[in-house]
Amino acid sequence: MNQPHNPNEDARGVDVGQIRELLRMSVAERAHEMVRVANLMAKARETAQLGRTVKS
Amino acid sequence: MTEFDPFEMCRILNDENVDYVVLGGFAANLLGSPITTRDLDVIPDRAEDNLDRLGRALTRMNAKIRIAGEPVATKIDGPFLANMPNTLNLVTDHGDMVLVFSPAGQLAGYEQWNQRAEFAELEPGLVIAVAALDDIIDSKQAANRAKDHLSLPYLESLRDEIRRQAGE
Numbered sequence: 001m002n003q004p005h006n007p008n009e010d011a012r013g014v015d016v017g018q019i020r021e022l023l024r025m026s027v028a029e030r031a032h033e034m035v036r037v038a039n040l041m042a043k044a045r046e047t048a049q050l051g052r053t054v055k056s
Numbered sequence: 057m058t059e060f061d062p063f064e065m066c067r068i069l070n071d072e073n074v075d076y077v078v079l080g081g082f083a084a085n086l087l088g089s090p091i092t093t094r095d096l097d098v099i100p101d102r103a104e105d106n107l108d109r110l111g112r113a114l115t116r117m118n119a120k121i122r123i124a125g126e127p128v129a130t131k132i133d134g135p136f137l138a139n140m141p142n143t144l145n146l147v148t149d150h151g152d153m154v155l156v157f158s159p160a161g162q163l164a165g166y167e168q169w170n171q172r173a174e175f176a177e178l179e180p181g182l183v184i185a186v187a188a189l190d191d192i193i194d195s196k197q198a199a200n201r202a203k204d205h206l207s208l209p210y211l212e213s214l215r216d217e218i219r220r221q222a223g224e
Contacts, residue, residue: 010216012209018090019210019217027086027176031063034085038092039060046057 060151062096065117066184068150072113075101077169079159079187079195081207086176087189088214091207095152099159099187100137101166108134110155117148161195189215 008017022030062082069076080097081089100110111133120127122145130136137144137155144155163169173185193211196204 010213012213014209014213015090016213016217019088019214022088022090023217023221028178030088031082031086031176031178034082034090034092035060035062038094041092042057042060042094 058147058149058151060094062151063178063182064150065096065148065153066178067182068113068116069098069110070182070184072109072116074109074113075103075106075166075170076110077166077173077185077187079156079169079192080154083187084189084192084207084211084214086178086186087192088218089207089210091210095154097154097156099156099166099169101170102138102157104134104138107137110134111137114146114148114153117150117153119146119148119153121145122147122152159195160198160200161191162198163191163194189218 006015008015010016022033025033062078066078076098078086078096079099080095081091081093082096084091085093100106114132119132120129121132127147132146140155140157142156142158144157146153146155158165159169163172169187169191170185172188172191174188175183176186177183189211193208193215196208196211
């Protein structure tokens with residue numbers, strides 16, 4: 001079955017919209033945004049892991 | 057969990073007058089890559105006095121050697137760093153850091169990476185040297201690790217987009 005095509009996706013399957021959004025920011029804004037997201041994702045992973053540990 | 061704070065790591069490196077270039081995932085983020093990272097990759101100048109300054113900076117960060125299991129606390133000073141052949145994975149109070157002494161790819165060491173690096177201001181007064189995107193891509197292609205295969209399409213698309221926006 002064909003997957004729905006994302007109009008922002010290029011030939012490599014990369015969402016170029018995300019890249020364009022980052023390029024619109026200043027370097028400092030990009031730096032802070034990417035660090036914020038990285039820490040948020042790590043926190044979410046840690047919480048999920050804790051949840052699994054408590055259940056088992 | 058330690059917060060990843062590359063700003064504080066760079067602040068301490070600058071404060072101790074360490075000559076270094078940021079490369080890897082965080083450098084790519086500064087250039088526009090959407091792939092997140094939780095370590096700061098740094099190529100330091102291997103000059104003896106610079107490694108002494110780097111040792112002081114790492115001591116201030118409470119750097120320990122990152123291995124599987126508990127990090128190992130040891131004295132990380134200039135002579136110790138001078139004996140590192142390739143990479144040194146560290147845990148610090150401000151997140152993980154990787155010292156890359158001999159990055160994969162065409163560029164031999166700090167001098168060449170630094171020559172092609174651009175300066176970026178992360179915060180007012182916090183200026184760092186950031187590796188060129190072409191050099192990051194070349195290094196990741198040469199390293200050829202699984203995680204590099206995942207990030208390379210994003211970096212190549214970023215390069216295409218930067219060129220497109222520049223009208224090249």
